[in-house]
Amino acid sequence: MMNTMTTETTVAIAVPLESEFVEHIRAVDPSVTVLYQPELLPPERFPADHTGDPDFQRSPEQDERYWAMLNKAQVLYGFPNESPAGLARIARENPHLQWIQAMAAGAGGTVKVSGLDTDTLQKFKVTTSAGVHALPLAEFAALGILNGFKRSGELAKDQAAKVWPELRTPTRLVNGSSLVVTGLGEIGLETARIARALGMRVSGTKRTIEAIDGIVEVAGNDGLPGLLASADAVVNTLPGTPYTEKLFNRAIFAAMKPGTVFVNVGRGTVVDEAALLEALDNGQISYACLDVFAVEPLPQDSLLWNHPQVMVSPHTSALSVAENRLISERFCSNLRTFLDGGELTHLVDPVYFY
Structure with a gap:
């Protein structure tokens, strides 16, 4: 210019x-x-x-x-x-x-x-x-992954009820697990950097498919289901565009293995929220950490507010x-x-x- x-x-x-x-x-x-x-x-x-x-x-x-x-x-x-x-x-x-x-x-x-x-x-x-905003968003994504793997929501619920369970439940190891990042731009790459520091194997999607140092596999959106089949966690960083609207639909959630942790720091319109709720209820998604929503502020009647496996953040994860x-x-x-x-x-x- x-x-x-x-x-x-x-x-x-x-x-x-x-x-x-x-x-x-x-x-x-x-x-x-x-x-x-x-x-x-x-x-x-x-x-x-x-x-x-x-x-x-x-x-x-x-x-x-x-x-x-x-x-x-x-x-x-x-x-x-x-x-x-x-x-x-x-x-x-x-x-x-x-x-x-x-x-x-x-x-x-x-x-x-x-x-x-x-x-x-x-x-x-x-x-x-x-x-x-790459670093604060990536840190928030790491928080979401760790929350899901370490059952922080259940711990908070037990603490609020002053419950000390007789049967102690093991947590999952982040180290050695697999992460898929949709959108390997600046935010996605910063998320991948932090995830790799935690010992995760990272794959992801990009509009231009090319090898990226430290990323196991790069695919386009057409290749997303293949990446998800082995993912333990998924972080979306994609913006809201006509090409990404409801990318995470029933078919995409079904392509994930049961128990996947899902984090969204991109835009809410990328996710079909009805399909996400179904995936949470049927066990495909074990935990969802959401900073963005299709409608903001999140409507009072949204089922996401009170879902026991969902963390709602009011689109503030980028702020520092x-x-x-x-x-x-x-x-x-x-x-x-x-x-x-x-x-x-x-x-x-x-x-x-x-």
Whole structure:
């Protein structure tokens, strides 16, 4: 991507961000002007709270200032108001816009929901924070695997009831077991690294089938049932796209051997939740650790809430206190590339939203 602004590039901070990280952005190059008005941004309730306090409201005068600031910039740090509607508005109003850095790893979903047509989306780039969340997601996946193998749910239930069972139940060894990771991208590879450190044999899927160091076997989605036949645990890291929707259906769960541990840190739409519940009830899945769901927040009437073999996490496994620092570092690196006329990394595909 070529930066057509030869003398000055203006970056506007559209979402809450600590001033120290704003200064890091300013330090990338003397030609960069950073517009940052923290009084126009909702205060963070916790580290890396990109939407900020929902009770925050700008006055009409502040809202006018906020949009005027964004419309001066060629580059935005964050979607306006961190929403699809904000993205749609800035795309209509800012003729200078060249690039937006999104806070989410799966920002393609927001781009799709914005309703912008392909021609409009071709006018500027959107980059995601994919990879920034790889380590916390991989650590959460390891937690899910260990929970399933070590029966932590049953232990918690017995503790709550003050039960000391007469018959002690053995747990399963993670070391020497087999893991399948669907989606050997940055998150999947980080998950594989941690799993191998625990002594697991790792196979997985990738759109481009190629040998990967440390991975026993790589297959496409068509080869997934074959991989699952010998898996003790499965971790999904795939994003939500038309090609992954309900990939984990009845047939895929049936291809797993009884007692498989299932972890989902990708997107909820990749899993047919009715089929998952059946697999839990018939023993194909012994334990499911779920951070994402087809509908979020998870509906109150979902059977997943109270299932004894399910851990429900409210789509928080990617969050860490280091997130703002990591995203800003990623942005600074990409900003240097942008200024030098290079190709930005982690671009959202404007057609497939991946």
